[in-house]
Amino acid sequence: MKKNKLFFVIIFFVTLILKAQNLHNDANAVSFSNEANTTTGWSGLATITSDSSDFQIGNFSIRAVSTASNGRTLDYFFNAVIGQEYVIRIWAKAGTQVSSPASPAFAVWSGLSGFSTTPISSFDWTEYVFNVTATSSNPRIRVYTSNYPTRFTAGNTIYIDNVSILPASTPDTESPSVPTNLLSSNIGETTVDISW
Numbered sequence: 001m002k003k004n005k006l007f008f009v010i011i012f013f014v015t016l017i018l019k020a021q022n023l024h025n026d027a028n029a030v031s032f033s034n035e036a037n038t039t040t041g042w043s044g045l046a047t048i049t050s051d052s053s054d055f056q057i058g059n060f061s062i063r064a065v066s067t068a069s070n071g072r073t074l075d076y077f078f079n080a081v082i083g084q085e086y087v088i089r090i091w092a093k094a095g096t097q098v099s100s101p102a103s104p105a106f107a108v109w110s111g112l113s114g115f116s117t118t119p120i121s122s123f124d125w126t127e128y129v130f131n132v133t134a135t136s137s138n139p140r141i142r143v144y145t146s147n148y149p150t151r152f153t154a155g156n157t158i159y160i161d162n163v164s165i166l167p168a169s170t171p172d173t174e175s176p177s178v179p180t181n182l183l184s185s186n187i188g189e190t191t192v193d194i195s196w
Helices: 002-019
Strands: 047-051 061-065 073-077 085-094 126-134 140-144 157-167 183-185 193-195
Touching: 061 073, 073 157, 085 140
Parallel strands: none
Antiparallel strands: 047 061, 061 157, 073 140, 085 126, 085 157, 183 193
């Protein structure tokens, strides 16, 4: 009986660890747990590079610069469970702005409900937190370097760093059950075996 209970306790903790795993799991410039001088996992139509001159944490960030041919997007896809709530944290800042205003923003996300367009309005590092629910098993995060009217302007720049995508914690509302047939044995000065 003790072995069965120990097995279930181990399974419970493994489940918690897996549930809390950061779904932004590519080794790249914006990963806080496995930062690398790359843009692995990020794609889009903007010119996307790893940058070591301006970062929020670690040694790198990702810089996205608009092109003259409507290249103004930065995308990240991740695997999700439909119906699961997620907390997405992204540090971002505006860089060089050629257009006036360029109006960079988090916009046009797909596969997630609860999201609304969020401007990147500061030239200082700012944390943006999104509480969303997956409506697809492969949602997309998207960042724009500039707005639609400036889509053919090259040089509008944004930086992102320190990205995490975590399942929202679900509170445990169930009270523990009272053990029945509780027995003690091998009672020592500092130890006791308990079974039920």
